[in-house]
Amino acid sequence: MTETTTAHHAADRAIATSVPVADFISERWSPRAFDAQASISDSQLDAGLEAARLAPSTSNTQPWRFIVGRCGGATFERILAHLIPFNQAWAAHASALIVNAAVTEVDGTSQPTALYDLGLAVQSLALQLHVDGFASHQISGIDGPGIDAEFALPEGVHAITVTVIGTVGNPAQLDERLAAREIAPRERLPLTTLVIARD
Secondary structure, X not given: OOHXXXXXXXXXXXXXXXXXXXXXXXXXXXXXXXXXXXXXXXXXXXXXXXXXXXXXXXXXXXXXXXXXXXXXXXXXXXXXXXXXXXXXXXXXXXXXXXXXXXXXXEOOEEOOOHHHHHHHHHHHHHHHHHHOOOEEEEEOOEOHHHHHHHOOOOOOEEEEEEEEEEOEOOHHHOOHHHHHHXXXXXXXXXXXXXXOOOO
């Protein structure tokens, strides 16, 4: 599947919005069916990582670190081994896996907004990947301490999530339940639920 068809499929999956938003926001979604034959280059991954690098953070602390593995490489397999079995089953077909780690402590001092800041960076990563024709899926079903140990992360740095990256594949490769979710209408809570107070 080419980047063009991936982008077209993303447009087909665009969610309805109450007011217009940028296409790259309404079209971004999180598939589990990935094309195992597709690949992503270092330069394409670098564009996503550069977008993450430019994300805002508290006092410009940039409390995010990444471990990047492309399919076929040792790092990919080391990351994959620390996903829960449910996620391993479909993430194994991805083109790349990225561990998203947070610097939660510096010199013994807790960094209370590290997870918030990491989330901003990962969102920038995901949106840049989408613009470049790739899909991504964020997963928390991982063995975080296992990843920390596997890659000997420094004290105060912890794996929080993994980003699964690739080209959208055929939903039929998934089991019946997941295949149905892959093509089901996308839903979000309405603004009236999310906005607590406003004037």
